[in-house]
Amino acid sequence: MKKIILIASLFIAATLDANAQQIKVITSVESIVPSGLGRSRIIDAQEEKDFDSYTTTQTEEDNSRNKSKRGDIRVKNFEETKLLNFYNIGGIRFQNIAANDAVISSKLTDMLKDGWELVFVASGVEANAGSDDGQGLFITRYIFKKE
Secondary structure: OHHHHHHHHHHHHHHHHHOOOEEEEEEEEEEOOHHHOOOEEEEEEOOOOOHHHHOOOOOOOOOOOOOOOHHHHOOOOEEEEEEOOOEEOOEEOHHHHHHHHHHHHHHHHHHHHOOOEEEEEEEEEEEOOOOOOOOEEEEEEEEEEEO
16 A cells, blocks of 8 residues: 555656746836836737757857848737836836836736746846936846746
8 A cells, every 4th residue: 555655656746747847938128218208018928939949059060050040039929018117207207116016016916817936036227327328228027937
Protein backbone atom coordinates (compact mmCIF):
# COMPACT_ATOMS: atom_id res chain seq x y z
CA MET A 1 0.00 0.00 0.00
CA LYS A 2 2.82 2.40 0.91
CA LYS A 3 4.55 1.63 -2.39
CA ILE A 4 1.38 2.42 -4.35
CA ILE A 5 0.98 5.76 -2.57
CA LEU A 6 4.65 6.57 -3.12
CA ILE A 7 4.51 5.66 -6.81
CA ALA A 8 1.28 7.62 -7.29
CA SER A 9 2.79 10.64 -5.54
CA LEU A 10 5.91 10.50 -7.71
CA PHE A 11 3.78 10.15 -10.85
CA ILE A 12 1.65 13.18 -9.91
CA ALA A 13 4.74 15.24 -9.06
CA ALA A 14 6.38 14.30 -12.37
CA THR A 15 3.21 15.21 -14.26
CA LEU A 16 2.99 18.60 -12.55
CA ASP A 17 6.64 19.37 -13.28
CA ALA A 18 6.22 18.36 -16.92
CA ASN A 19 3.48 20.94 -17.48
CA ALA A 20 4.88 23.91 -19.33
CA GLN A 21 4.34 27.37 -17.94
CA GLN A 22 3.18 30.30 -20.00
CA ILE A 23 4.73 33.72 -19.50
CA LYS A 24 2.95 36.94 -20.43
CA VAL A 25 4.27 40.49 -20.26
CA ILE A 26 1.98 43.49 -19.92
CA THR A 27 3.61 46.91 -20.35
CA SER A 28 2.42 50.29 -19.17
CA VAL A 29 3.99 53.34 -20.81
CA GLU A 30 3.25 56.64 -19.11
CA SER A 31 4.31 59.90 -20.69
CA ILE A 32 6.21 62.46 -18.67
CA VAL A 33 6.07 65.04 -21.45
CA PRO A 34 4.97 68.47 -20.18
CA SER A 35 1.69 70.02 -21.39
CA GLY A 36 0.08 66.61 -21.85
CA LEU A 37 1.50 66.16 -25.35
CA GLY A 38 2.69 62.58 -24.85
CA ARG A 39 0.78 59.32 -25.16
CA SER A 40 0.26 56.87 -22.31
CA ARG A 41 -0.97 53.29 -22.76
CA ILE A 42 -1.13 49.76 -21.41
CA ILE A 43 0.08 47.35 -24.11
CA ASP A 44 -0.92 43.68 -24.18
CA ALA A 45 0.30 41.58 -27.16
CA GLN A 46 -2.44 39.31 -28.48
CA GLU A 47 -0.15 37.05 -30.47
CA GLU A 48 2.86 34.97 -29.62
CA LYS A 49 6.31 35.11 -31.16
CA ASP A 50 8.96 32.41 -31.15
CA PHE A 51 12.23 34.03 -30.11
CA ASP A 52 14.15 31.27 -31.88
CA SER A 53 12.96 32.63 -35.24
CA TYR A 54 14.84 35.87 -34.56
CA THR A 55 17.94 34.46 -32.87
CA THR A 56 21.32 33.93 -34.49
CA THR A 57 24.28 31.97 -33.22
CA GLN A 58 27.70 33.29 -34.02
CA THR A 59 30.92 31.41 -33.56
CA GLU A 60 34.37 31.82 -35.04
CA GLU A 61 33.71 28.94 -37.42
CA ASP A 62 30.16 29.87 -38.45
CA ASN A 63 28.83 33.35 -39.04
CA SER A 64 25.47 32.20 -40.36
CA ARG A 65 22.67 34.75 -40.16
CA ASN A 66 19.01 34.28 -39.47
CA LYS A 67 17.01 35.16 -42.59
CA SER A 68 14.14 36.87 -40.73
CA LYS A 69 13.74 40.62 -41.07
CA ARG A 70 13.28 43.11 -38.26
CA GLY A 71 9.80 43.83 -39.56
CA ASP A 72 8.87 40.17 -38.99
CA ILE A 73 9.21 40.71 -35.25
CA ARG A 74 6.46 43.34 -35.13
CA VAL A 75 3.23 42.35 -33.45
CA LYS A 76 0.17 43.61 -35.29
CA ASN A 77 -2.41 42.17 -32.90
CA PHE A 78 -2.27 43.90 -29.55
CA GLU A 79 -4.59 45.43 -27.03
CA GLU A 80 -4.00 49.09 -26.27
CA THR A 81 -5.63 50.66 -23.19
CA LYS A 82 -5.50 54.42 -22.91
CA LEU A 83 -3.97 56.05 -19.86
CA LEU A 84 -3.66 59.69 -18.91
CA ASN A 85 -0.39 61.61 -19.12
CA PHE A 86 1.37 62.63 -15.91
CA TYR A 87 1.43 66.29 -16.98
CA ASN A 88 -1.09 68.71 -18.41
CA ILE A 89 -0.75 72.39 -19.27
CA GLY A 90 -0.69 73.29 -15.55
CA GLY A 91 2.06 70.80 -14.61
CA ILE A 92 1.95 67.45 -12.88
CA ARG A 93 -1.59 66.06 -12.42
CA PHE A 94 -1.87 63.81 -9.38
CA GLN A 95 -5.46 63.08 -10.38
CA ASN A 96 -4.14 61.58 -13.65
CA ILE A 97 -1.72 59.38 -11.71
CA ALA A 98 -4.57 58.14 -9.49
CA ALA A 99 -6.71 57.47 -12.57
CA ASN A 100 -3.86 55.49 -14.19
CA ASP A 101 -3.42 53.50 -10.98
CA ALA A 102 -7.13 52.58 -11.08
CA VAL A 103 -6.98 51.49 -14.74
CA ILE A 104 -3.74 49.52 -14.26
CA SER A 105 -5.18 47.87 -11.13
CA SER A 106 -8.25 46.88 -13.13
CA LYS A 107 -6.07 45.28 -15.84
CA LEU A 108 -3.92 43.43 -13.31
CA THR A 109 -7.02 42.22 -11.42
CA ASP A 110 -8.47 40.93 -14.68
CA MET A 111 -5.24 39.04 -15.39
CA LEU A 112 -5.37 37.45 -11.92
CA LYS A 113 -9.02 36.45 -12.46
CA ASP A 114 -7.95 34.75 -15.70
CA GLY A 115 -5.54 32.54 -13.76
CA TRP A 116 -2.32 34.49 -14.33
CA GLU A 117 0.06 34.96 -11.39
CA LEU A 118 2.09 38.17 -11.14
CA VAL A 119 5.69 37.08 -10.59
CA PHE A 120 7.80 40.16 -11.29
CA VAL A 121 7.54 43.88 -11.95
CA ALA A 122 10.30 45.92 -13.61
CA SER A 123 10.16 49.64 -14.23
CA GLY A 124 12.35 52.42 -15.49
CA VAL A 125 12.42 55.94 -16.80
CA GLU A 126 13.75 57.13 -20.13
CA ALA A 127 14.76 60.78 -20.19
CA ASN A 128 17.88 62.70 -21.09
CA ALA A 129 17.69 64.48 -17.69
CA GLY A 130 19.48 67.56 -18.94
CA SER A 131 18.39 71.03 -17.83
CA ASP A 132 16.26 71.41 -20.96
CA ASP A 133 14.81 67.90 -20.89
CA GLY A 134 11.21 68.22 -21.90
CA GLN A 135 10.20 64.65 -22.48
CA GLY A 136 10.47 61.10 -21.29
CA LEU A 137 8.67 57.88 -20.51
CA PHE A 138 7.95 55.92 -17.37
CA ILE A 139 7.65 52.27 -18.39
CA THR A 140 6.60 49.32 -16.25
CA ARG A 141 6.58 45.67 -17.26
CA TYR A 142 4.33 43.28 -15.36
CA ILE A 143 5.46 39.69 -15.85
CA PHE A 144 2.86 36.97 -15.30
CA LYS A 145 2.97 33.19 -15.40
CA LYS A 146 0.30 30.56 -15.81
CA GLU A 147 0.67 26.80 -15.49
